[in-house]
Amino acid sequence: IRKEADYLFMMDIDSVFHNRFGAESLSRLSAVLHRGYYKNTPRDSFPYERRANSKAYIPAGEGDYYYTAAVWGGYLEDMYKLVKYCYEMSMEDAKNNIEAVWQEESHLNRYIKQNYI
Numbered sequence: 103i104r105k106e107a108d109y110l111f112m113m114d115i116d117s118v119f120h121n122r123f124g125a126e127s128l129s130r131l132s133a134v135l136h137r138g139y140y141k142n143t144p145r146d147s148f149p150y151e152r153r154a155n156s157k158a159y160i161p162a163g164e165g166d167y168y169y170t171a172a173v174w175g176g177y178l179e180d181m182y183k184l185v186k187y188c189y190e191m192s193m194e195d196a197k198n199n200i201e202a203v204w205q206e207e208s209h210l211n212r213y214i215k216q217n218y219i
Contacts, residue, residue: 103178107178108178109128109175109177109178110175111173111174111175111176112174113172113173113175114171117172128176130176130177131174131181133173134169134173136168136169139168140167140168145165145166145168146163148165149204150203150211151202151204151208153200153203155198156195156200156202157191157202157212158191158209160211160215164215169210169214171204171205171207171210184210184213187213188209191209
């Protein structure tokens, strides 16, 4: 699809949008704060993967935001890197007989923390 698209977005099929989803989302990488944790949840209560043997591990006291895997996207090449990372880290976890607490969402949060925050 490299010749057909500049951006790629992943959205849960049951997503409901109450306002417009516009051009402000067109950046190298966009992610949406999780609706259950963005307002009144202290960061030490975010459901990050806290087991150190997972590739999605985020230590206690780290991480400022918690992103949902329901809506994320961005520039095609950046999305490729992100999806490849999540897949490879999930496979590494599987080899070690562990599955991140929130599967790809846990790896998404680790990737964003590691590369953008």
